[in-house]
Amino acid sequence: MNATTAATRATEIVLPGVVGTDGLHLRTRDLPAPGEGQVVLRMEATGVSFAEQQMRLGKYYDQPPFPFVPGYDLVGTVVAAGPGVDRDLRGHRFAVVTKIGAWASHLIVEAADLVPVPDGVDSAAAETVAVNGVTAWQMLYRTAKVKRGDTIVVLGANGGVGSTLVQLARHAGIKVIGTAAERHHDAVRALGAIPVDYRDPNMYARLRELAPEGVDAVFDHVGGPGLHESWRLVRKGGALVNYGSAATKDEAGSGTLAVLKLFGQLMVWNVLPNGKRAGFYNFWAGKRFRRAAFRARLAEDLTQVLQLVKAGVLTAQIAARIPLSEAGSALALAESRTVLGKVVIVPEP
Structure with missing residues (x-):
């Protein structure tokens, strides 16, 4: 085992507080040498998830203290050990889930x-697919435990x-009914789902028409009042899987209360x-x-998902590739809710 101790110059995007998407700061600093069991990764791709959108507003359930470098996950090449x-x-590429810190040209990880x-x-x-793929895989197979021949509803397909x-x-x-804005319906069909307009005031009635006997699982990241309708869609033996509260994203106050309300409602239904x-x-x-068990489960599930990408079973839905220095624009685009897939942040040209 050998160590590499040369200093690495890193460019980072800093979220200084509750600011607009144009309020991010760019800084450059020397990283310390990687410690015991650590490596320095050169970022090849990171991205914008819903978590960063909540963090910008100070509403993430496990909100880190300001200031901090956002970035939930990345793919990078090891340049120092x-x-x-x-x-x-x-010299080899790896995916890693960080929760924060990935919006950087270089960073230290375990x-x-x-x-x-x-x-x-x-x-x-x-x-x-670093976070999105693992999230989807675990919700399908570890939480909802769906099987061939089932019917599911995916909100925000x-x-x-x-x-x-x-x-x-x-x-x-598995048969999939997916909600999306009408402009994305062709893309949702191409993925293999039956599209339903989420802006239709009768959306849930339309979903019930398509699955009159109910569905085996609903995957709901929206929360809010519509969660009750999602619960009504689930047939006996099925599951409602909630994984967010997008409906309350722009409401004033802490995001913790919204999540706790979700927990309480789901617990009541579950009993x-x-x-x-x-x-x-x-x-x-x-x-x-x-x-150790968490790491093993994450590695196992992410490896499965990455192999499906390699095999062509999963096609990455990349909404845009935006340079690190324009992270504010990447965040604004993701928050516009007009894109198909994920906004990816890449190194400077």
Whole structure:
């Protein structure tokens, strides 16, 4: 084992406080040498998720204190290794989930968190499934436990998680009904889902028409009043999986209260004697008390998803590729809710 100690100059995007998308700061600094078990990654692709949109407003459930560098996940190449790390990792690409810190040209991460990216898979394509792909995979198979022949509803089928959910489900022989703005209906059909306009005031009635006996699972990132309608769609033996509260994104106050209300409602439904299940999907469940098990599960699931990307089963839905220095524009585009897939941030040309 050998260590690399040369200083690395990093360019980072800093979120200084609750600001507009044009209020991000750019800074350059020398990174310290990687410590025991750590590596320096050169960012090849990171992206904008709903988490960063909530963090900008100070409304993320596990909100980090300002100022901080956003960036939930990335794909990068190892350029330096600390003590105790295999030097042969250098020059190879890995995906890693960071929660914060990925909007940077270089960053230090734990080597134990690295998941290899298969040769031949574009870095931006791999980045789109680092969190979104694992989220979709775990909600389908570990939470809802869907099976071939089932019918599911995916709210926001044009989004990063939603479009991945659709593709994974269709590959598994599951019928998918997906909501999206009408301009995205052709793209949603191409993914294999039946599109329904989410702006239609009778959207839930339309969903019930398409599945009069109910569905086996609803994947709802919206929350708010519509969550009750999502619950009504679920048939006996099925599951409602909530994984966000987009409906309350622009409301004043802390995002914690909205999430706690969701938890409470889902818990009530889950104990009712009606043969249905309701739950909140938490990507980080188990990390605090079972870190090794969390890492193993994440690596296993992300590896599965990356292999599906390599095989062509999953097509990365990349809305745009925007340079790191224009991260504010990337955030604004993602928040516009006009795009199909995920906005990806890439190194400077």
